[in-house]
Amino acid sequence: MPELPEVETIRRDLQKNITGCRIESVNLHTPEVLINNDQIRLDGYRIDSIGRRGKYLLVRLAGSEDAGAQPVWMIVHLRMTGRLYLQDSGVTGAKHVHVSFRLRGPDGLTADKQLVFQDTRRFGRIWVLPADSLGNPLDLPGGLRTLGPEPLDENFTAEVLGRQLGKRPHTPIKGALLDQKVLAGLGNIYADEALFLSGITPSRMTGSLKSAEISRLTASIRKVLEQAVSCQGTTLRDYVDGWNRKGRFQECLQVYGRGGSPCLTCGSEISKQKLAGRTTCWCPTCQS
DNA sequence: ACCTACCTGTTT
DNA sequence: AAACAGGTAGGT
Numbered sequence: 001m002p003e004l005p006e007v008e009t010i011r012r013d014l015q016k017n018i019t020g021c022r023i024e025s026v027n028l029h030t031p032e033v034l035i036n037n038d039q040i041r042l043d044g045y046r047i048d049s050i051g052r053r054g055k056y057l058l059v060r061l062a063g064s065e066d067a068g069a070q071p072v073w074m075i076v077h078l079r080m081t082g083r084l085y086l087q088d089s090g091v092t093g094a095k096h097v098h099v100s101f102r103l104r105g106p107d108g109l110t111a112d113k114q115l116v117f118q119d120t121r122r123f124g125r126i127w128v129l130p131a132d133s134l135g136n137p138l139d140l141p142g143g144l145r146t147l148g149p150e151p152l153d154e155n156f157t158a159e160v161l162g163r164q165l166g167k168r169p170h171t172p173i174k175g176a177l178l179d180q181k182v183l184a185g186l187g188n189i190y191a192d193e194a195l196f197l198s199g200i201t202p203s204r205m206t207g208s209l210k211s212a213e214i215s216r217l218t219a220s221i222r223k224v225l226e227q228a229v230s231c232q233g234t235t236l237r238d239y240v241d242g243w244n245r246k247g248r249f250q251e252c253l254q255v256y257g258r259g260g261s262p263c264l265t266c267g268s269e270i271s272k273q274k275l276a277g278r279t280t281c282w283c284p285t286c287q288s
Numbered sequence: 289a290c291c292t293a294c295c296t297g298t299t300t
Numbered sequence: 301a302a303a304c305a306g307g308t309a310g311g312t
Binding site for chain 1: 289290291294295296297298
């Protein structure tokens with residue numbers, strides 16, 4: 001489900017609304033989704049900040065009043081159908097809720113909100129680890145350790161993308177863009193959309209791209225991700241933001257999910273084919 | 289650089 | 301009944 005724009009939307013909603021809140025209690029319905037090797041108890045921790053790397057949310061928790069409690073990272077990956085949202089603490093009965101956190105406001109008022117982790121397919125995971133582990137690669141979730149550069153970072157340039165793509169010259173560009181070690185945060189939707197914007201056919205071998213094409217691709221990636229963030233992400237079916245609301249970027253998709261329909265630019269029939277193991281859509285006229 | 293497994297739900 | 305879905309880990 002969520003790719004970079006969806007995770008960033010959730011991050012912003014949560015950062016704004018629960019920074020400074022304390023975790024009053026944790027309700028763990030499905031223990032296997034929560035990887036907590038040190039068995040850290042989260043009750044009493046304060047939510048300090050919420051960051052993001054690629055599709056990972058990084059929630060920093062400050063130690064409770066209890067003497068000796070060290071800061072902790074709670075790292076969330078939503079995979080395909082995961083949701084992380086806030087709602088009134090009285091609400092119950094939703095299916096596939098695996099973890100919920102009752103929160104108490106920073107002013108010490110009554111607990112009235114809960115942070116809910118819901119995931120139909122149960123691929124999503126939450127890792128809990130001591131905060132100093134971010135400097136200790138062995139403790140991190142594997143995918144976070146090897147993550148490529150951030151496409152919305154100001155340091156993300158055509159040179160950076162070119163260097164990263166150079167690691168996978170013998171793969172179709174679609175596959176390279178999906179590889180989180182090459183670039184963090186793109187998934188099937190935004191890889192297809194960025195390739196359309198840049199006029200590059202998804203099956204082009206990465207090593208065959210000219211530097212002008214890599215420059216266009218760099219700009220296209222940034223543009224589509226920024227637009228999608230400004231629309232609060234793409235809701236095809238499951239994705240919701242930090243307040244359980246749908247995004248709007250699905251109304252702006254040019255090629256993803258449009259195989260067999262006319263290109264919105266030139267009218268040609270959008271092609272559809274499996275590439276790098278994923279359904280891929282592109283315009284045979286606008287892209288080469 | 290591919291393949292399958294992990295899950296549940298929806299569509300064909 | 302079978303194919304498919306926004307992702308990734310692990311095996312070959």
